[in-house]
Amino acid sequence: MNRSDQGQRKFESPASLIAYFLRGSKWIFLLSMVFASAVSFLDMILPRIISFTVDSVIADKAPDLPASVLACLDAVGGVARLREAPVLIAVIVIAVALAGAVCRYLFRYFNEVAAERFVKRMRDNLFAKIQRLPYAWHGANSTGDIIQRCTSDVETIKVFVSEQLTSLVRVIVLIALAVHFMWGIDSTMTAAASLFIPVVISYSLFFYSRIGNAFEKADTEEGRLSAIAQENLTGVRVVRAFGREQYERERFEKQNEYYTGFWIRLIRILSLNWITGDVMTGLQYLLVNIMGAVFCLRGRITAGQFIAFVSYNSLLIWPVRSLGRVISEMSKAGISLDRLRYIMNAEEETDPQDALTPPMDRDIRFEHVSFSYEDGAGEAVSDVSFEIPAGSTVGILGGTGSGKSTLMYLLEKLYPLGEGQGRIMIGDADLAQISAPYVRSQIGMVLQEPYLFSRSIEENIAITSGRYGREEVQRASKTADLLDTIEKFPSGFETFVGERGVTLSGGQKQRTAIAQMLIRKCPIMIFDDSLSAVDAETDARIRAALRKSTGDATVILIAHRITTIMHADQIIVMEKGRIREKGTHEELLSLCGTYRRIYDLQLAGSEDLAGDAEGREQDEE
Ligand SMILES: Nc1ncnc2c1ncn2[C@@H]1O[C@H](COP(=O)(O)OP(=O)(O)OP(=O)(O)O)[C@@H](O)[C@H]1O
Ligand SMILES: [Mg+2]
Incomplete structure (x- = not known):
């Protein structure tokens, strides 16, 4: 009922x-x-x-x-x-x-x-x-x-x-x-x-x-x-x-x-x-x-x-x-x-009567979505419209506070869209009509700030104990490039993660969160800046493994690093809550806009760094 x-x-x-x-x-x-x-x-x-x-x-x-x-x-x-x-x-x-x-x-x-x-x-x-x-x-x-x-x-x-x-x-x-x-x-x-x-x-x-x-x-x-x-x-x-x-x-x-x-x-x-x-x-x-x-x-x-x-x-x-x-x-x-x-007496999160539970492996459409937090200054997201074809990968790039996470919270129904704030469609169904617990069971999200419980790594990955076996936990850990790390721990999967995961490094925590999401095999997967704490090489390795394991899932990748998202089918550039640019990597580069500027900057940055390292090595000689 x-x-x-x-x-x-x-x-x-x-x-x-x-x-x-x-x-x-x-x-x-x-x-x-x-x-x-x-x-x-x-x-x-x-x-x-x-x-x-x-x-x-x-x-x-x-x-x-x-x-x-x-x-x-x-x-x-x-x-x-x-x-x-x-x-x-x-x-x-x-x-x-x-x-x-x-x-x-x-x-x-x-x-x-x-x-x-x-x-x-x-x-x-x-x-x-x-x-x-x-x-x-x-x-x-x-x-x-x-x-x-x-x-x-x-x-x-x-x-x-x-x-x-x-x-x-x-x-x-x-x-x-x-x-x-x-x-x-x-x-x-x-x-x-x-x-x-x-x-x-x-x-x-x-x-x-x-x-x-x-x-x-x-x-x-x-x-x-x-x-x-x-x-x-x-x-x-x-x-x-x-x-x-x-x-x-x-x-x-x-x-x-x-x-x-x-x-x-x-x-x-x-x-x-x-x-x-x-x-x-x-x-x-x-x-x-x-x-x-x-x-x-x-x-x-x-x-x-x-x-x-x-x-x-x-x-x-x-x-x-x-x-x-x-x-x-x-x-x-x-x-x-x-x-x-x-x-x-606080108002509970309620589903509309006869809430829908449609298949979620459908196109996702944001239609003129605007949203402001109750205590926030102005709109966090303004008139955003875009479409993510089912099974495709979309990359979202944008400065801090440009509304990327907010868009994902809206998609997860963590904040409901009110009257006049536009709508989000999953196939033919309006997200507002879909049951919230169902939405969350179908959309896996690796949070920007992952939270781990003071339990074992295995329990953290499997979230609820008994639901997934060790094999599945291992598979998810492998895709998240975490298996080798875990096996090096003296207690392996039984390793106790300190309160809020303090015994893990930032990158290990992020990868645990990724494994936690992968194990659920959701038709929609969101990675909110989830590879920011891992080095470029690990990032590339995880992405390659993800491409293999995500199968037909629709993937949303939020990142600040262009290399993380450049292979996506579609890239969205956000600025101050609005979509600034939209297209594939090549299209955006040829636009010579924000994306191009960031690309040049990050590329130049990495060349500078490479140059610095060379200089240091020469000095040492
Ligand atoms: N819980 C909240 N209450 C009030 N305002 C918020 C809340 N969360 C975010 N905001 C505001 O909404 C705007 C968009 O925030 P959001 O977290 O979506 O940015 P973001 O693009 O994900 O940034 P970052 O790259 O730093 O993660 C920001 O101006 C932020 O200050
Ligand atoms: Mg964010």
């Missing part, structure tokens, strides 16, 4: 995104909440046992217990039995504490299991989504920022669901239970003690709205910091080669200092929030204690009830205070959720 038929899921609110990620772990979360509530309930039992012991076991007030508990007590011999063996009270306390510990364990266990499943689903979904996003999206978003969204924001949301949301439920259950038990002791005191709950909650809500933007800014700054670090790690060669360590370090330190300063300012605001909370709860504690003492002296409540009330109040204070923190930290989660929604 076509992806566009399913429609792309949009997450209108942060809650809808959480609900989506929660699929599969929702019930385990609920189970953990049940145990969390049981913990809160068991916590409430202990003050009740103490008040009963003080009032009815030590003093002789009639026990004030629920009927079912009284019946159980009577069954074992009533209060008198407890007075004879007070150790029984200790046993009950231990039993309640043990039950609490078991529930706490089960709560933690189920909570962690659910949280890990939740995070796994988040990571899987984000990764899959990012894979489906168009090439242009990747160009417009920095890798560091995307990685930060997928790590630190994912972690924030995990903490939100597994800790903050859980404690929110726990606190609500605890408040409800504590207020219920306190109400049973004295309603006036409960009303006085409860007064501060809405005050603390409103205060934290006010605080939460104030601090929201600051967290968003902190996240952005963290993203910038990781982008600098990431860019430096990726470009470590450039940094070393140009001795830019000092400059890069200063740049990182500046951002780091700004980021740290920002957090310090943020922490100052956070601390102020905590101090205000301390003062509020201190006052409340004082009020409850004074009221309790006065009521106890006047005989309105018993000593046991006073102790129980104060215990309930203490049990209440911290959860209510943490409710403030939970709510304020929820603001962070809201921002992280928005940052993930940015990825999850």
Whole structure:
């Protein structure tokens, strides 16, 4: 079924995104909440046992217990039995504490299991989504920022669901239970003690709205910091080669200092929030204690009830205070959720309905193609029209930035052509109507800057392991003039290519990329400046081997070196996004234009070099 038929899921609110990620772990979360509530309930039992012991076991007030508990007590011999063996009270306390510990364990266990499943689903979904996003999206978003969204924001949301949301439920259950038990002791005191709950909650809500933007800014700054670090790690060669360590370090330190300063300012605001909370709860504690003492002296409540009330109040204070923190930290989660929604709601690369999959061994026709990058200055390609007959070889020559690679990206559908930007035809089919994954499976492209994965050479050439056998890998390597080199490596095809291929030379990397493309045997093959890093002799050898092995394929050769493309059936000379000249080598030479000038220059250059070498040899003699 076509992806566009399913429609792309949009997450209108942060809650809808959480609900989506929660699929599969929702019930385990609920189970953990049940145990969390049981913990809160068991916590409430202990003050009740103490008040009963003080009032009815030590003093002789009639026990004030629920009927079912009284019946159980009577069954074992009533209060008198407890007075004879007070150790029984200790046993009950231990039993309640043990039950609490078991529930706490089960709560933690189920909570962690659910949280890990939740995070796994988040990571899987984000990764899959990012894979489906168009090439242009990747160009417009920095890798560091995307990685930060997928790590630190994912972690924030995990903490939100597994800790903050859980404690929110726990606190609500605890408040409800504590207020219920306190109400049973004295309603006036409960009303006085409860007064501060809405005050603390409103205060934290006010605080939460104030601090929201600051967290968003902190996240952005963290993203910038990781982008600098990431860019430096990726470009470590450039940094070393140009001795830019000092400059890069200063740049990182500046951002780091700004980021740290920002957090310090943020922490100052956070601390102020905590101090205000301390003062509020201190006052409340004082009020409850004074009221309790006065009521106890006047005989309105018993000593046991006073102790129980104060215990309930203490049990209440911290959860209510943490409710403030939970709510304020929820603001962070809201921002992280928005940052993930940015990825999850990004427009995916979609194929038109009933996308075509026509044979690709047909003529390719560019018809008035114009294209500009979103953030680029002006048109990268302007009104380009030309035809590549099926099975022929075309060479494209042109200065840097003349739009050669862009033309190939358009042919690969890495950037779609919009309305009024012309069209590209493959035989009778408009490229816009052809399925993008199909196009890419049929057009092999050796990128101008090949990227190798940190796997073995064999895996790099075969791209997906298991799809091609060793023989095919060897054949492709031979055509790419790489076989001898690989065989000289101690581990041969098993040689591990360092991260991004750092253990290979530029030319070896290019040839690996060529082999990688050749193995796929595509009907259309593009070599984007793919022989620039190999010497002229190797270049000639590869071209000769290619001519033999490409068979009926349509070949597009982009190069700066005339010798690489001069044997092509047709040569296109690009300049500033436009086609300047078009024809065969001989035709272009006779034109006496740009091509001729470049030809003369490169030829003269090689003669000069040859002359220089001769001169040096003579000097040495
Ligand atoms: N991702 C991008 N975003 C914005 N502008 C871009 C992007 N890629 C290329 N450009 C611009 O488009 C123009 C054409 O670039 P292109 O890469 O097609 O040139 P090229 O002919 O392949 O050059 P070279 O020989 O150096 O590889 C240039 O002006 C370049 O600055
Ligand atoms: Mg290029």
